[in-house]
Amino acid sequence: DQQVKQNSPSLSVQEGRISILNCDYTNSMFDYFLWYKKYPAEGPTFLISISSIKDKNEDGRFTVFLNKSAKHLSLHIVPSQPGDSAVYFCAASGGDSWGKLQFGAGTQVVVTP
Amino acid sequence: GAVVSQHPSRVICKSGTSVKIECRSLDFQATTMFWYRQFPKQSLMLMATSNEGSKATYEQGVEKDKFLINHASLTLSTLTVTSAHPEDSSFYICSARSGGTGETQYFGPGTRLLVL
Numbered sequence: 001d002q003q004v005k006q007n008s009p010s011l012s013v014q015e016g017r018i019s020i021l022n023c024d025y026t027n028s029m030f031d032y033f034l035w036y037k038k039y040p041a042e043g044p045t046f047l048i049s050i051s052s053i054k055d056k057n058e059d060g061r062f063t064v065f066l067n068k069s070a071k072h073l074s075l076h077i078v079p080s081q082p083g084d085s086a087v088y089f090c091a092a093s094g095g096d097s098w099g100k101l102q103f104g105a106g107t108q109v110v111v112t113p
Numbered sequence: 114g115a116v117v118s119q120h121p122s123r124v125i126c127k128s129g130t131s132v133k134i135e136c137r138s139l140d141f142q143a144t145t146m147f148w149y150r151q152f153p154k155q156s157l158m159l160m161a162t163s164n165e166g167s168k169a170t171y172e173q174g175v176e177k178d179k180f181l182i183n184h185a186s187l188t189l190s191t192l193t194v195t196s197a198h199p200e201d202s203s204f205y206i207c208s209a210r211s212g213g214t215g216e217t218q219y220f221g222p223g224t225r226l227l228v229l
Contacts, residue, residue: 044157046219
């Protein structure tokens with residue numbers, strides 16, 4: 001049962017423009033959400049997180065938005081850079097999954113010149 | 114901060130042998146470490162949760178006798194794949210979490226295992 005879903009397997013964006021990655025979840029007990037970036041044959045790198053008591057968290061070029069009523073979060077990257085080309089994973093924890101992360105399937109981002 | 118290392122980064126072994134993978138938290142004490150497995154073009158699958166000084170908790174479908182986990186100290190957890198077979202070939206990744214980092218997990222670089 002996939003509790004965290006990333007429905008877009010890939011995203012292509014032009015350098016300098018905004019990248020918007022989406023993530024939906026089904027478990028209303030989730031209260032902590034994270035985004036990770038992953039290059040091939042490497043471990044995921046933590047990007048940004050958000051607690052359910054907030055609806056927005058910003059760190060440099062990365063902003064995460066959380067819509068609890070819609071069980072939806074998104075990651076905005078602006079401006080997009082070639083080094084941002086990677087797979088981005090959304091993850092969530094809380095409730096029965098407290099302490100464990102449930103991962104989405106990932107979205108491959110390609111930033112073109 | 115929050116650096117996690119894994120060793121080895123890549124290992125090739127013969128079928129039937131055992132392979133040990135180390136996961137270390139370099140600049141923080143990890144009360145909990147996690148072991149994941151990733152198949153090509155798929156998401157990370159949690160295999161087990163390792164708490165320092167206690168037995169690991171395995172996810173459903175993961176054989177605890179095949180994937181031995183030891184978390185002997187606050188900075189080291191090991192995963193031993195016993196009697197490895199070709200179907201065990203995969204990318205194994207560990208992560209670590211300390212009380213100070215809340216629920217954020219920091220990942221190691223991964224270990225590519227190829228069983229011939």
